[in-house]
Amino acid sequence: MNIPNITFNHDKNNKAEFEIIELSSLYERTTLSHSPEAPHRVSFFMVIHIERGEGKHMVDFEKYPFSAGSMIFVQREQVHAFDFSSKPQGKVLLFTQTFLDHVHINMRLPNYTPTHLNHQHTPLLTLDLQNNQRSHTLINEMIAEIKLSNSDPLIIMYLFSALALLLHRLRPEMRHDKLSTEQSIKLARFFTLMQKHFQQIRDANWYANQINTTYKTLNQVCKLATGLTAKQMIDAFVVIEIKRRLIITNTASQQIAYDFGFEDASNFVKYFKKQTSLTPAQFQKHYIKTAL
Numbered sequence: 001m002n003i004p005n006i007t008f009n010h011d012k013n014n015k016a017e018f019e020i021i022e023l024s025s026l027y028e029r030t031t032l033s034h035s036p037e038a039p040h041r042v043s044f045f046m047v048i049h050i051e052r053g054e055g056k057h058m059v060d061f062e063k064y065p066f067s068a069g070s071m072i073f074v075q076r077e078q079v080h081a082f083d084f085s086s087k088p089q090g091k092v093l094l095f096t097q098t099f100l101d102h103v104h105i106n107m108r109l110p111n112y113t114p115t116h117l118n119h120q121h122t123p124l125l126t127l128d129l130q131n132n133q134r135s136h137t138l139i140n141e142m143i144a145e146i147k148l149s150n151s152d153p154l155i156i157m158y159l160f161s162a163l164a165l166l167l168h169r170l171r172p173e174m175r176h177d178k179l180s181t182e183q184s185i186k187l188a189r190f191f192t193l194m195q196k197h198f199q200q201i202r203d204a205n206w207y208a209n210q211i212n213t214t215y216k217t218l219n220q221v222c223k224l225a226t227g228l229t230a231k232q233m234i235d236a237f238v239v240i241e242i243k244r245r246l247i248i249t250n251t252a253s254q255q256i257a258y259d260f261g262f263e264d265a266s267n268f269v270k271y272f273k274k275q276t277s278l279t280p281a282q283f284q285k286h287y288i289k290t291a292l
Helices: 024-028 097-106 129-147 153-169 181-197 204-210 215-226 230-249 253-259 265-276 280-291
Strands: 018-022 040-042 045-052 055-059 062-066 070-074 079-081 089-095 124-126
Touching (some): 018 024, 062 070, 062 124, 089 129, 129 153, 181 204, 181 215, 181 230, 230 265, 253 265, 253 280
Antiparallel strands (some): 040 079, 045 089, 055 079
């Protein structure tokens, strides 16, 4: 089974690059081409606000328990799966990098850096009563503005920016505001290159050369953005992709070793165990056991 790649529906949103949907619409729709409760990769960002219900939301094969007042953050290119067992209620904000770029041009906004590669960071935030109500109000104001016939994209951006800043303040461990514009560009170029070449190249020096910077400078940018070195970011990204193949496609270690440019299956197993403390087979068994 392959992991479905879900892209942003530009036509539906008049190229606004931003949408808010009811969480319930995902389990009430009968026309979806994939099951939201099965693992799928998204090419956009998501923020899920849980208003009622509870369950466990899977993000890159870790399950995070949610309840009323939870915020779940899904980065673009992550694999995730919903849990609709309790018929949760809430809102899902979907937005693209283009939308974020437009917001950055017009106002202050936190950087959406790939902090998900650091396993110490969590995509889950539990709001207290006051911040939950404020978030709820801002989301509803965005919905009201979107529905107007003379809707103003700038008002939506200001409301979104207010919500992002409010949530950003509640996640001090995720603050990476020290990146300059030049550093942000370097990080974005590095991450884009890594997405294209991670199967063949795991050498941080190569990536530094490709973006016309030094290994030391790239390391500094990565540490500021994620708390990881460039090499640690590469390894974290590679391991996440390997985990996805082991679980979703059930690919044999020999084939994965070949696909990822390892000399043989033995070297691949050593690499995976060094990063995760488990062999690929042990990881598969552990995930199947915890998923039951």
